[in-house]
Amino acid sequence: xxxxxxxxxxxxxxxxxxxxxxxxxxxxxxxxxxxxxxxxxxxxxxxxxxxxxxxxxxxxxxxxxxxxxxxxxxxxxxxxxxxxxxxxxxxxxxxxxxxxxxxxxxxxxxxxxxxxxxxxxxxxxxxxxx
Numbered sequence: 001x002x003x004x005x006x007x008x009x010x011x012x013x014x015x016x017x018x019x020x021x022x023x024x025x026x027x028x029x030x031x032x033x034x035x036x037x038x039x040x041x042x043x044x045x046x047x048x049x050x051x052x053x054x055x056x057x058x059x060x061x062x063x064x065x066x067x068x069x070x071x072x073x074x075x076x077x078x079x080x081x082x083x084x085x086x087x088x089x090x091x092x093x094x095x096x097x098x099x100x101x102x103x104x105x106x107x108x109x110x111x112x113x114x115x116x117x118x119x120x121x122x123x124x125x126x127x128x129x130x
Contacts, residue, residue, distance in 0.1 A: 070111055082115040
């Protein structure tokens with residue numbers, strides 16, 4: 001299990017009332033037309049002819065490696081897909097939207113993604129221009 005997965009699993013637990021975590025996540029994904037981790041595992045299993053357990057280990061290793069690289073401040077470049085990177089946000093003064101009072105927002109690092117030109121063309125339905 002990679003470091004961010006524990007946080008993800010805790011947040012899933014907060015989403016559901018009397019419904020199981022898996023059913024709640026599946027229902028939310030279906031209503032928003034989302035590709036879930038389970039979908040990715042099944043696709044890896046189908047394409048690579050692996051068991052679901054092996055496919056989950058492959059996906060966990062890929063995601064875990066990328067999370068650790070981003071935590072170290074490294075860029076991740078996937079040709080034809082895009083670039084994952086982190087940026088530092090400066091400390092600033094914000095406002096509490098409810099009360100309007102000033103609040104100091106500390107400096108933090110945020111994850112970013114820049115899609116590749118090929119991916120943008122596919123998303124926008126443009127034909128290959130080669």
